[in-house]
Amino acid sequence: MPERDVPEWFARAEEAFDPIHKRVAAAIKKHDLPTQLSLAPQEAVYFFVHAMEIAYEANKAGIHANALSQTRYCIEALAIIELGMCRAKGREAILEKWLQGKASPGKIRQWLASEVWPSYGTGLWSESWEDYMAKLAGAVQPYAHYTSQLAQWQSRLHFASPGERTAYIESGPIVYDPQxxxxxxxxxxxxxxxxxxxxxxxxxxxxxxxSGIVTRLGDALGKSRYLDGHQTDWDQQFWAMVWDGRTGSPHLE
Known part of the structure; x- marks a missing residue:
């Protein structure tokens, strides 16, 4: 996109990417976990990064549904990464249960909400971290399987002109949709x-x-029109079809 069209959150995200990933990669190697548990958080980092890389390439190529499906995996890996970074009592037990197939990512998030997240402060705005994480997971939960909701990410909605309410849907093997x-x-x-x-x-x-880098990124993300200025249902902005109610056309900021 032209430089003048680049939203602030995009520029801040590029600034923050390397500092964030370098610190997380270093921290996850100092998890002080028993040997039998030590690989799980590290492998979760690898999985998170690789899933995001695959999603990035698919998204850039216009294969948006597949990109979103891969992106959803990141949420599940995030819970295991967090177990490797927190020091809360009981993390070894919940991680052991996950390795045994007895604790789902959802159960782990419930444990984190009880034992870890209360000390995190607020999310992007004034909401609790638990509410923030619920919206983050909820935004991509509908794309756990190939459903009609996910299939809608394979098409593009075109409006004839700004303000026009007549539209048509473009469909094909690959349909790049900038929105x-x-x-x-x-x-x-x-x-x-x-x-x-x-x-x-x-x-x-x-x-x-x-801290300043992360704070600037959070501030910029919170101003995105796609998140509607900290509405409680901001996760709905990740439905397939989103348009500006004032103009009747897709918004691109």
Whole structure:
């Protein structure tokens, strides 16, 4: 997109990407977990990064439904990464249950909500971290399987002109939709912001420079029109078809 059209959150996300991932990669190697549990958080980091890379390439190519499906996996890996970074009592037991197939990612998030998240503060705005994470997971939960909801990400909605309410749907093997591509990129940026916040909440080191990077990213994300200015249903902005009610056309910011 032309430089003048690049939203602030996109520029802040690029600034934050390397600092966030480098710190998380280093922190996950110092998890102080028993040997039999030690690989799980590290492998979750690998999985998270690879899933996002696959999603990024698919999204850029216009294969948005597949990109979104891959993106959903990141949420599940995020819970295991967080178990490797927090120091809350009981994390070894819940991680052991996950390895045995006795604790789902949803159960792990419930445990985190009870034992870890109360110390994190607010999310993107004034909502609790638990509410923020519920919206983050809920935004992509409908895409756990190939349903009609996910299939809608394979098409593009065209309006004849701004303000026009007559539209047509373009469908094909690959249909690049700039709005869908932008929203998936926004979600990736929110995921990386979440990783940065998790690191800050669990680090014993003071890193004011990094804190500033993450804070600037969060502030910029919170101003995106796609999130509608901290509406409680911001997760619905990741439905397939989203348009500006004032103009009747897709918004692209």
């Amino acid at each position: 869908k591509a932008t929203r998936i990129t926004l979600y990736h940026s929110i995921l990386n912001y979440t990783l940065g916040r998790i690191w800050l909440a669990n680090s014993t080191a003071t890193d004011s420079e990094f």
